[in-house]
Amino acid sequence: MKKIICVLIGLLVIALNKPLLAKTGLPGLVRSGQYSKGILHSIIQPDFIQQSLDSIYNVGPYPLYTPELTPGEGREIIQGYCDLCHSVTYITMQPPLPAATWEDEVYKMINTYGALIPEDEIKKVITYLQAHYTPETRNQ
Numbered sequence: 001m002k003k004i005i006c007v008l009i010g011l012l013v014i015a016l017n018k019p020l021l022a023k024t025g026l027p028g029l030v031r032s033g034q035y036s037k038g039i040l041h042s043i044i045q046p047d048f049i050q051q052s053l054d055s056i057y058n059v060g061p062y063p064l065y066t067p068e069l070t071p072g073e074g075r076e077i078i079q080g081y082c083d084l085c086h087s088v089t090y091i092t093m094q095p096p097l098p099a100a101t102w103e104d105e106v107y108k109m110i111n112t113y114g115a116l117i118p119e120d121e122i123k124k125v126i127t128y129l130q131a132h133y134t135p136e137t138r139n140q
């Protein structure tokens with residue numbers, strides 16, 4: 001008797017699941033939960049396109065936009081000293097940095113990369129950066 005009940009339950013489970021196992025209309029999907037092996041292990045590339053020899057290709061201007069540094073005392077000095085190796089975008093693209101980090105940054109440029117900034121100008125450079133590019137002072 002128990003055996004018959006088990007078989008009946010088994011048949012019931014299969015009957016209830018039939019809609020889930022039915023074939024679907026979606027491409028590549030053979031049955032719910034299974035995917036066709038059709039494109040496994042193969043790379044599909046587009047057809048080769050023959051380009052005409054007299055084609056003219058046009059490329060727009062390369063984006064070299066450098067944002068203006070915030071006006072303020074020391075801006076010209078910064079542009080003179082920092083622009084020697086890289087654009088001042090390196091300053092504007094940083095997130096607002098704490099005052100102490102700007103000081104470290106300037107000394108890193110001097111000690112690690114060899115930036116030539118006279119002793120008496122270093123303070124002005126740091127002061128400018130701290131006055132315009134910290135979380136408290138940055139407004140553009």
Ligand code: HEC
Pocket residue numbers: 078081082083084085086090091094105106108109113114115116125
């Ligand atoms: C002697 C060359 C030189 C000078 C002058 C110079 N830098 Fe740099 N700077 C570098 C180099 C090299 C990097 C690293 C570039 C990279 O990683 O792509 C750098 C990177 C930076 C960065 C990105 C953060 C980092 O630490 O890598 C900032 C900010 C920066 N410089 C600020 C300044 C400021 C402000 C000045 C002027 C006071 C200045 N730099 C002057 C060489 C210089």
